[in-house]
Amino acid sequence: MPHPALPTLTSQLPAGTVVTDPDILAPYRQDRAFDPDAGTPLAVVRPARTEEVQTVLRWATEHRIAVVPRGMGTGLSGGATALDGGIVLSTEKMRDITVDPVTRTAVVQPGLLNAEVKKAVAAHGLWYPPDPSSFEICSIGGNIATNAGGLCCVKYGVTTDYVLGLQVVLADGTAVRLGGPRLKDVAGLSLTKLFVGSEGTLGVITEVTLRLLPAQPTACTVVATFGSVRAACEAVAAVTGKIRPAMLEFMDSAAINAVEDKLKMGLDRTAAAMLVAASDERGSSGAEDAEFMAAVFTEHGAREVFSTSDPDEGEAFVAARRFAIPAVEAKGSLLLEDVGVPLSALADLVAGVEALAAERDLMISVIAHAGDGNTHPLIVFDPADPDMTARAERAFGEIMELAVGLGGTITGEHGVGRLKKPWLADYLGPEAMELNRRIKGALDPDGILNPGTIF
Amino acid sequence: MPHPALPTLTSQLPAGTVVTDPDILAPYRQDRAFDPDAGTPLAVVRPARTEEVQTVLRWATEHRIAVVPRGMGTGLSGGATALDGGIVLSTEKMRDITVDPVTRTAVVQPGLLNAEVKKAVAAHGLWYPPDPSSFEICSIGGNIATNAGGLCCVKYGVTTDYVLGLQVVLADGTAVRLGGPRLKDVAGLSLTKLFVGSEGTLGVITEVTLRLLPAQPTACTVVATFGSVRAACEAVAAVTGKIRPAMLEFMDSAAINAVEDKLKMGLDRTAAAMLVAASDERGSSGAEDAEFMAAVFTEHGAREVFSTSDPDEGEAFVAARRFAIPAVEAKGSLLLEDVGVPLSALADLVAGVEALAAERDLMISVIAHAGDGNTHPLIVFDPADPDMTARAERAFGEIMELAVGLGGTITGEHGVGRLKKPWLADYLGPEAMELNRRIKGALDPDGILNPGTIF
Numbered sequence: 001m002p003h004p005a006l007p008t009l010t011s012q013l014p015a016g017t018v019v020t021d022p023d024i025l026a027p028y029r030q031d032r033a034f035d036p037d038a039g040t041p042l043a044v045v046r047p048a049r050t051e052e053v054q055t056v057l058r059w060a061t062e063h064r065i066a067v068v069p070r071g072m073g074t075g076l077s078g079g080a081t082a083l084d085g086g087i088v089l090s091t092e093k094m095r096d097i098t099v100d101p102v103t104r105t106a107v108v109q110p111g112l113l114n115a116e117v118k119k120a121v122a123a124h125g126l127w128y129p130p131d132p133s134s135f136e137i138c139s140i141g142g143n144i145a146t147n148a149g150g151l152c153c154v155k156y157g158v159t160t161d162y163v164l165g166l167q168v169v170l171a172d173g174t175a176v177r178l179g180g181p182r183l184k185d186v187a188g189l190s191l192t193k194l195f196v197g198s199e200g201t202l203g204v205i206t207e208v209t210l211r212l213l214p215a216q217p218t219a220c221t222v223v224a225t226f227g228s229v230r231a232a233c234e235a236v237a238a239v240t241g242k243i244r245p246a247m248l249e250f251m252d253s254a255a256i257n258a259v260e261d262k263l264k265m266g267l268d269r270t271a272a273a274m275l276v277a278a279s280d281e282r283g284s285s286g287a288e289d290a291e292f293m294a295a296v297f298t299e300h301g302a303r304e305v306f307s308t309s310d311p312d313e314g315e316a317f318v319a320a321r322r323f324a325i326p327a328v329e330a331k332g333s334l335l336l337e338d339v340g341v342p343l344s345a346l347a348d349l350v351a352g353v354e355a356l357a358a359e360r361d362l363m364i365s366v367i368a369h370a371g372d373g374n375t376h377p378l379i380v381f382d383p384a385d386p387d388m389t390a391r392a393e394r395a396f397g398e399i400m401e402l403a404v405g406l407g408g409t410i411t412g413e414h415g416v417g418r419l420k421k422p423w424l425a426d427y428l429g430p431e432a433m434e435l436n437r438r439i440k441g442a443l444d445p446d447g448i449l450n451p452g453t454i455f
Numbered sequence: 456m457p458h459p460a461l462p463t464l465t466s467q468l469p470a471g472t473v474v475t476d477p478d479i480l481a482p483y484r485q486d487r488a489f490d491p492d493a494g495t496p497l498a499v500v501r502p503a504r505t506e507e508v509q510t511v512l513r514w515a516t517e518h519r520i521a522v523v524p525r526g527m528g529t530g531l532s533g534g535a536t537a538l539d540g541g542i543v544l545s546t547e548k549m550r551d552i553t554v555d556p557v558t559r560t561a562v563v564q565p566g567l568l569n570a571e572v573k574k575a576v577a578a579h580g581l582w583y584p585p586d587p588s589s590f591e592i593c594s595i596g597g598n599i600a601t602n603a604g605g606l607c608c609v610k611y612g613v614t615t616d617y618v619l620g621l622q623v624v625l626a627d628g629t630a631v632r633l634g635g636p637r638l639k640d641v642a643g644l645s646l647t648k649l650f651v652g653s654e655g656t657l658g659v660i661t662e663v664t665l666r667l668l669p670a671q672p673t674a675c676t677v678v679a680t681f682g683s684v685r686a687a688c689e690a691v692a693a694v695t696g697k698i699r700p701a702m703l704e705f706m707d708s709a710a711i712n713a714v715e716d717k718l719k720m721g722l723d724r725t726a727a728a729m730l731v732a733a734s735d736e737r738g739s740s741g742a743e744d745a746e747f748m749a750a751v752f753t754e755h756g757a758r759e760v761f762s763t764s765d766p767d768e769g770e771a772f773v774a775a776r777r778f779a780i781p782a783v784e785a786k787g788s789l790l791l792e793d794v795g796v797p798l799s800a801l802a803d804l805v806a807g808v809e810a811l812a813a814e815r816d817l818m819i820s821v822i823a824h825a826g827d828g829n830t831h832p833l834i835v836f837d838p839a840d841p842d843m844t845a846r847a848e849r850a851f852g853e854i855m856e857l858a859v860g861l862g863g864t865i866t867g868e869h870g871v872g873r874l875k876k877p878w879l880a881d882y883l884g885p886e887a888m889e890l891n892r893r894i895k896g897a898l899d900p901d902g903i904l905n906p907g908t909i910f
Contacts, residue, residue, distance in 0.1 A: 102692050102799040103828075125697075147641045158639060160648065161616055176886040181797045183827035184613060184867035186602045186652050187875075188883050188891045188909065193615065193648035197641050214697060237557050242580075242669060285737040342636045344557040372638035373558075412639035420642070428643050431631040435898075436643045442897035443890075454643060 003042045003085070005063040012055050019044045028088045031073040031080040033419050039084030041068070048093040050167060050175055050206040056089055057204065057448075058173030066451050067171075069200035071110060071142025074134045076336055077417025079146065079199045079453045086451075089204060091141045099124050104212045105164060105181040110141020110205050114148075117210070126212040129156040132413070133322050141205050147197030149413030151318070154371030155246045155280075156213075158413070160196040165209035168195055168202075171444040181209050194439070199415050200450040202443045219246055219278040220290035221314030224297035224305045225256075225271035229354070232273035233347035235300035236370045239277065240343065243289050246280040248371030249321045252350070255365045255378075258327035259320050267320070268304060275370065276317045324367045328378045331363060335379040335396045339403035340412030343373045352402045353377045360391045360398075374412035397423065416454045424454065458497045458540070460518040467510050474499045483543045486528040486535040488874050494539030496523070503548040505622060505630055505661040511544055512659065512903075513628035521906050522626075524655035526565060526597025529589045531791050532872025534601065534654045534908045541906075544659060546596045554579050559667045560619060560636040565596020565660050569603075572665070581667040584611040587868070588777050596660050602652030604868030606773070609826030610701045610735075611668075613868070615651040620664035623650050623657075626899040636664050649894070654870050655905040657898045674701055674733040675745035676769030679752035679760045680711075680726035684809070687728035688802035690755035691825045694732065695798065698744050701735040703826030704776045707805070710820045710833075713782035714775050722775070723759060730825065731772045779822045783833045786818060790834040790851045794858035795867030798828045807857045808832045815846045815853075829867035852878065871909045879909065 002020060010018040019025065020043045029038040042065070047053045060067045066086030073080055082088050094109035097117065101124040108117055114135040117128050131150035132138055138148070144166070148159045165179030179185055179192040195202055226232040229252060236248055251259070251274045260267040267274065275297065279289030287309060294305045308314055328334065341349045350366050353375075357364035368375035377399050381392035400410040400423045410420050410427045425433045440447075440455050447455075457475060465473040474480065475498045484493040497520070502508045515522045521541030528535055537543050549564035552572065556579040563572055569590040572583050586605035587593055593603070599621070603614045620634030634640055634647040650657055681687040684707060691703055706714070706729045715722040722729065730752065734744030742764060749760045763769050783789065796804045805821050808830075812819035823830035832854050836847035855865045855878045865875050865882045880888045895902075895910050902910075 100797075100799070101696055103797040104695065105797075147645065149639050149641075153639060157616065160645065161612065170890070174886050174889075176890055177884065178887055178890075180862065180864075182795050182862075182864050182867070184604050184608060184795050184824075184829045185864040186604075186868055186870050187864050187866050187879060188871065188887065189657070189894055190602065190615065190648050190652045191887070191890055191894070193645050193651075194894075196648075197645045202644070214699060240559060241556055244669060281737055282740040283736075283738050283743065285740060288738065340637050340639050342555075342558040342560070343638075344555070369639075374639045407635065407637075409635075409637050409640040409642050411642050412637070413641055415641050416643065424642060429632065431629050432633060432643065432646070434629075435625070435631055435633075435646055438897045439644055439646070439649075439894065442893045 006042060009056065009059045013047065013052055017046055017052065019046065028070065028090065029082040031075040031078060033076055033078035033417060035078040035081040035418055038081045041082040041086050041088045044088045044090055046090045046093050050169065053169045053204050053206050054173045054175055057169050057171060060087065060448050061172050061446060064446060064448065066448055068450050069204045071139030071145065072113065072137055074138040075142060075146060075415065075417060077411065077415045078419040079415050079417035081418050083452065091139065094206065100181065101126060103181045106210045106212060108140055108208050108210060110139060110208065112140050114138050114140055114143055121212050125215050127214065127216050128162065128210060128212055130159045130162060140208065144196050144205055144208055145198065145200050146415040149369065149374060151247050151249060151369060153369065154248050155244045160193055162211045163192060163196050163208060164211050166192050166195055166205055167207035169204045169206055171446060171449050179209065199417065199453050201440060201454050202449065217280045217282045217286065218311050219280040219314055220286040220307065220309045221317055222277045222290050222293045222305065222307045223317045224275050224302040225268045226273045226302055228301065229273045229350050230347045231301045232275055233350060233370065235275065235297050236346060237343050238296045238300065239293050240371050243292060245277050245289065245293065245371055247276065247278040249276040250368040250370035251321060251324055252366045254363060255324040255328060255367050258331060258365065259324055262327045262330065263320060263323065265320060271303060276321050278314060325378065328365045328380060332380040333383050335381065335392050337377040337379065337396065337399050338411045338414040339399055339408055340374040341403055341406045341408030345406040345408065346370060346373050349375060349403060349406055349408065353399055356395055356398055356402065360395045362391055362395055364395065418452050421454060461497060464511065464514045468502065468507055472501055472507065474501065483525065483545065484537040486530040486533060488531055488533035488872060490533040490536040490873055493536045496537040496541050496543045499543045499545055501545045501548050505624065508624045508659050508661050509628045509630055512624050512626060515542065515903050516627050516901060519901060519903065521903055523905050524600065524659045526594030526600065527568065527592060529593040530597060530601060530870065530872060532866065532870045533874040534870050534872035536873050546594065549661065555636065556581060558636045561665045561667060563595055563663050563665060565594060565663065567595050569593050569595055569598055576667050580670050582669065582671050583617065583665060583667055585614045585617060595663065599651050599660055599663055600653065600655050601870040604824065604829060606702045606704060606824060608824060609703050610699045615648055617666045618647060618651050618663060619666050621647050621650055621660055622662035624659045624661055626901060626904050634664065654872065654908050656895060656909050657904065672735050672737045672741065673766050674735040674769055675741040675762065675764045676772055677732045677745050677748045677760065677762045678772045679730050679757040680723045681728045681757055682726065683756065684728045684805050685802045686756045687730055688805060690730065690752050691801060692798050693751045693755065694748050695826050698747060700732050700744065700748065700826055702731065702733040704731040705823040705825035706776060706779055707821045709818060710779040710783060710822050713786060713820065714779055717782045717785065718775060718778065720775060726758060731776050733769060780833065783820045783835060787835040788838050790836065790847050792832040792834065792851065792854050793866045793869040794854055794863055795829040796858055796861045796863030800861040800863065801825060801828050804830060804858060804861055804863065808854055811850055811853055815850045817846055817850055819850065873907050876909060
């Protein structure tokens with residue numbers, strides 16, 4: 001039984017934009033958080049232009065229908081979970097890009113994949129740094145909506161640092177241009193930055209102006225294994241206090257073994273921790289940094305240290321690190337955490353997770369963007385085992401509480417979505433939560449944009 | 456005749472915090488925009504702690520009294536202009552700093568000078584990059600309130616890129632903590648970034664957590680003179696398309712001559728333009744970049760090119776560039792512009808300003824942070840000459856209109872303040888202006904925070 005208002009929307013948009021076929025709808029119900037409470041939307045709407053997004057939102061406001069904006073659905077916090085009676089607004093058809101090599105900017109529609117942006121700008125000798133592990137399958141619009149992180153953030157910062165301008169469509173259908181291809185612009189409030197990371201709760205991003213860098217120099221890579229997690233974490237801080245590595249990644253014993261099970265690379269299965277680090281400093285400085293990191297790792301008791309300036313060899317280790325999540329996932333279903341702490345608390349966080357795993361009798365593998373203190377504890381469980389599932393869910397919350405107790409955050413780069421909403425108010429405190437609500441109320445007074453995410 | 460509510464405030468704060476002595480008040484009436492319409496405040500309040508700032512704002516809300524937050528009063532857009540019947544809230548007594556070398560962050564109160572922050576972190580081998588030309592006399596709180604720029608932005612970004620967390624006091628006296636010493640944190644809306652650049656209109660910043668970098672490597676400096684402004688601007692784009700200079704500054708003929716009048720450095724008085732560029736890439740890459748830039752400058756017709764890896768020699772040219780504003784100021788009073796354009800429009804902007812200067816029969820000297828397209832046309836006039844003053848004021852607006860016509864902004868790094876408010880709505884457009892107003896209304900419903908600035 002279609003919603004009585006739906007034909008009005010369909011008639012205002014190009015043929016095929018509004019989809020109600022249940023088979024087509026099904027994969028739009030969830031993102032990669034696989035929220036079991038996901039609803040069934042009235043329709044998936046796939047606009048190709050800003051004006052069509054405006055039409056959708058005007059209609060949604062008129063009929064008080066919830067709109068869930070969606071990129072490629074790779075989010076891990078449930079921020080693109082469909083609602084019963086709502087619509088899903090997918091940006092997948094919005095795929096234009098224009099690169100300006102003189103201003104070193106690109107104007108991009110939200111549906112392009114991160115990897116496609118990287119490729120298009122590389123054709124002009126330029127580089128878009130942000131590199132979430134899902135870069136080959138996630139959309140740039142989703143990256144902006146979640147202020148996505150990645151591996152290179154330790155040196156190059158996060159998505160917001162590359163967003164110079166946005167076009168957004170507000171809940172009432174108004175299209176607004178914010179910022180643009182200017183490296184400095186302080187005219188009015190910093191609204192561009194406010195929309196980055198707003199998870200579809202303040203507006204729908206229909207165009208973005210990205211800041212680009214010259215092509216990244218080839219990296220030198222250092223891989224080290226440690227007998228102790230604490231020693232590895234202390235080595236991380238010793239590195240970042242002195243130099244700016246382009247990558248500084250951590251895998252614990254469970255992750256090393258899970259990857260080795262699949263890739264058979266000859267990783268040391270007895271190691272407690274492995275670091276994969278890189279420097280992309282130019283000329284001989286990259287090799288110097290690699291040597292410095294190797295020396296720091298050795299001083300901190302590394303058992304094996306391997307350095308290479310061969311990009312393919314280096315990439316093999318980065319790929320191993322990127323492969324850790326699917327490799328651990330082979331052991332069972334995952335609850336994927338995303339807590340971050342100040343770097344000085346990294347060792348305590350990992351130790352605390354280990355203690356929790358023992359206490360709750362669970363396998364929890366920790367991988368981390370160690371250089372910026374952002375960790376992904378992977379809680380393995382069997383959904384067919386209700387007791388284990390309950391223990392896993394309990395551990396999921398306890399890890400956030402552990403991180404907050406260490407001065408950390410409940411989410412470093414994945415976003416709050418629906419999954420982490422129950423912990424947000426405690427983390428932010430009543431004053432900051434109220435401030436969030438005031439902004440939300442000012443921009444989306446009817447609450448039609450992604451209700452249940454963040455708020 | 457003191458305001459009847461003032462004794463209530465005085466009684467709630469430590470002795471000496473509320474100042475009403477007219478001789479002490481006088482210098483707090485204006486900032487460096489020297490707004491002739493500045494009022495006389497009821498009092499200057501100089502709190503030392505966040506709790507005292509809360510007391511002030513609770514009182515101001517209760518009595519509907521306007522509060523003008525003030526750092527060191529070095530702003531150039533009149534954002535710290537006192538109002539009749541209002542108070543000035545000076546952060547000058549809030550001067551604590553704590554540096555954490557492990558997390559590479561500093562927690563700073565707003566009244567510390569930018570130069571003092573740089574010095575305190577340098578003692579730990581760390582570096583706070585943002586470097587407005589006024590860095591020796593401007594406060595870090597003011598830098599954050601205006602999202603200040605500077606010379607190193609072309610490579611290192613602007614103030615917001617270094618702000619990880621804030622404590623702000625809202626109009627109603629609520630203190631809110633946003634963000635903190637975590638390099639990645641996406642829990643809730645990006646409110647930290649919203650307050651950066653809000654020019655005291657949304658809240659009073661009482662503490663900031665800054666991201667720091669390892670100490671900057673020594674720079675190699677290249678100075679070149681050109682017979683044509685256009686050739687110099689084209690050389691700028693040719694450089695930034697390929698490498699990341701740490702500085703890329705421009706001075707026109709008038710600025711060169713004004714500096715030479717004072718400093719007698721032997722600058723080429725017949726040159727149309729001079730570029731001062733630097734690379735701080737490590738090892739031999741800095742010298743390589745300097746060589747590359749020198750070659751680009753030569754290709755673009757530079758008349759003289761001088762390179763040095765000696766830091767003192769390099770600093771002499773940077774100092775000359777920094778000295779350009781006072782040197783031009785020796786020719787008369789200044790209206791100091793701050794327009795920015797996409798880099799591809801830089802030559803057209805400078806040519807347009809030259810044409811305007813001829814048309815309005817004015818001396819307008821252009822200096823620029825050329826690498827990021829941010830220019831400071833300096834309009835020289837004699838305030839005793841009403842006709843000239845009127846032409847200067849007219850040119851001030853026309854330069855903004857010129858920049859906006861070239862895809863640029865009315866303010867790159869100084870802020871809107873009171874001075875540029877008349878041009879803001881046209882620049883932003885009605886939709887973005889309305890969005891600014893909605894946020895302002897949500898956070899400061901009574902409009903007591905810095906009324907007349909931005910809004």
